Amino acid sequence: MKRVLVTGANGFVGRHTLALLHGCGYEVHAVDIRLPEKTVPNIFWHQCNLLDYSAISGLITKICPTHLLHFAWYATPGKYWRSLENFYWLAASINLLRLFREAGGQRVVMAGTSAEYNWDYGYCSEYVTPCNPSSPYGVCKNALQEVLSSFSAEQNLSSAWGRIFFMYGPGEHTTRLIASVITSLLRGEAAQCTHGNQIRDFLHVEDVASAFVKLLDGSIEGAVNIASGQPVTLKEMVMIAAGYLDASERVQFGAISTSENEPPFIVADVRRLANELFWVPNYNLNEGIKQTVNWFRSNLQ
Numbered sequence: 001m002k003r004v005l006v007t008g009a010n011g012f013v014g015r016h017t018l019a020l021l022h023g024c025g026y027e028v029h030a031v032d033i034r035l036p037e038k039t040v041p042n043i044f045w046h047q048c049n050l051l052d053y054s055a056i057s058g059l060i061t062k063i064c065p066t067h068l069l070h071f072a073w074y075a076t077p078g079k080y081w082r083s084l085e086n087f088y089w090l091a092a093s094i095n096l097l098r099l100f101r102e103a104g105g106q107r108v109v110m111a112g113t114s115a116e117y118n119w120d121y122g123y124c125s126e127y128v129t130p131c132n133p134s135s136p137y138g139v140c141k142n143a144l145q146e147v148l149s150s151f152s153a154e155q156n157l158s159s160a161w162g163r164i165f166f167m168y169g170p171g172e173h174t175t176r177l178i179a180s181v182i183t184s185l186l187r188g189e190a191a192q193c194t195h196g197n198q199i200r201d202f203l204h205v206e207d208v209a210s211a212f213v214k215l216l217d218g219s220i221e222g223a224v225n226i227a228s229g230q231p232v233t234l235k236e237m238v239m240i241a242a243g244y245l246d247a248s249e250r251v252q253f254g255a256i257s258t259s260e261n262e263p264p265f266i267v268a269d270v271r272r273l274a275n276e277l278f279w280v281p282n283y284n285l286n287e288g289i290k291q292t293v294n295w296f297r298s299n300l301q
Contacts, residue, residue, distance in 0.1 A: 003027045004216070005063055007050060007096070008071030010036045012171060013111070013164070016209030017069060018043050024217050029063050032072070051092050060099045068100045068108040069216050073141075077175045081115075086140040093144050097151060107158040108148070109216040112223065114165040114201075114266060116142040125269035126163070126223045145223065152221075160215050165227035165268050168237075169205030169288065170295035178289070181238050182296045185247040192255035196235030201227045201267040204288035207281040214279050220272070227268030228281060240286060244293045 004021055008014040009030030018040045021028045031046045039045060046063075048055050050072050070093060074085035093110070100108060115138035116131045117124045133139045145161045152159040172179040181191040203211075203226065211226045235253060242248040273279050283291070 001027055002067060003029065003063060003065045004067040004069055005029045005031060005060070005065040005100070006069045006071070007031050008073065008111075009045075010034055011071055011075070012167070012169075012173070012205055013209050013212070014069075014071040015040075015171070016206050017213050020210055020213040021069075021216075024213065026067065029065060031059065050096060051088055053092075053095055056092075056096060057099055060096075060103050064103050065100065066104070066106045067216055068096070068105055068110075069212060070096065070108065070110040073111070077173050081135045081137045083136065086136045090140040090144055094147055097148065101151075101155050101157055105157070107216065108152075109160045109162060109212060110144065110148055111212070112145050112161050112163040113138060113141050114163055114225075114227070114268065116145065116163060119263040119266055122263065122265040123267055123269060124163075124165075124225065126225060126272055128269075149222065158219065158221065160218075160220050161223045162212050162215055162226045163223055163268075164208060165201045165203065165225065165266070167205050167208055168202055169292050170299075172205070172292070177234065178237060178241055178292060179296065181251070182241050182245070182293055183300060185242060185245045185250060186296060186300050189250070190255075191238065191242065191247075191251045193238055193251060193253050194234070194256045194258045196233060196238060196253050197264070198234050198258070198262065199231045199265045199267065200234060200237075201230065202232060202237060202285070203228045203281065204283040204292075207283055207288075210282065211273065211277070211279050214277055218277060220276055224272045224277065225268040225270055226273065227270055228285075229268055229270035229274075230285070231265070231267045232285060237285070237289070240289045241293055244290055 010032035118132035168178040184191040
């Protein structure tokens with residue numbers, strides 16, 4: 001029996017992996033510091049603080065997972081980039097990895113970030129672009145990736161690292177770009193944005209989740225970019241959402257200033273994802289934004 005422990009299982013990405021993992025034949029154990037109000041059938045939920053060493057040690061001993069899918073991290077919007085919490089989560093994640101292996105764990109996949117890369121290069125490739133993060137968040141994620149790689153080699157542990165770029169979708173925090181635009185427009189307010197000329201690489205959260213599930217269920221080793229590989233301006237993303245709400249006239253570009261060092265272009269090389277993992281997204285940009293708009297229309301309080 002394949003038993004997977006999913007950390008951060010009530011988070012933005014984690015919650016979308018659970019039914020997919022069950023469909024792949026896993027006994028799914030979901031852990032988070034907060035349990036969901038509604039649970040997915042056939043999922044075993046565990047409430048646990050991963051920063052509590054004794055608690056996570058007991059949980060690993062109890063479950064003895066064969067697979068580990070690690071999403072949990074400090075992710076409060078606007079705060080996580082430079083928070084000291086990143087260093088605590090780095091230490092906790094290393095402990096989790098060691099405990100998992102000691103309990104007989106066979107394969108682990110952890111969630112990384114495009115912020116590990118040197119964004120001055122713009123186009124980010126796993127094999128070419130140097131990792132030179134500029135924030136504590138990126139530094140700690142990159143450090144964990146290096147620990148995972150070295151530890152896996154020494155322990156003969158199968159492992160992979162999914163580098164997430166930019167996401168959107170149902171349940172996104174309302175301070176994030178697409179969610180903030182949609183919720184502002186649904187409330188009849190103006191959607192204030194930057195100039196919107198930044199070029200980014202967005203992927204629907206359900207596609208991010210499915211890519212991680214396929215990565216865990218496969219045998220690819222090392223870092224893999226989790227992204228669309230398609231450049232799009234923030235302005236185009238915003239206007240697609242506003243168009244579905246017939247509210248384009250209430251979008252105010254240039255109302256928010258950008259930071260002096262904001263990169264103009266960040267896009268992923270997704271050849272490993274496509275050619276080695278043989279993964280393709282379910283949503284194109286228009287379909288994904290439409291589905292996201294409809295979700296917020298039905299769920300906005």
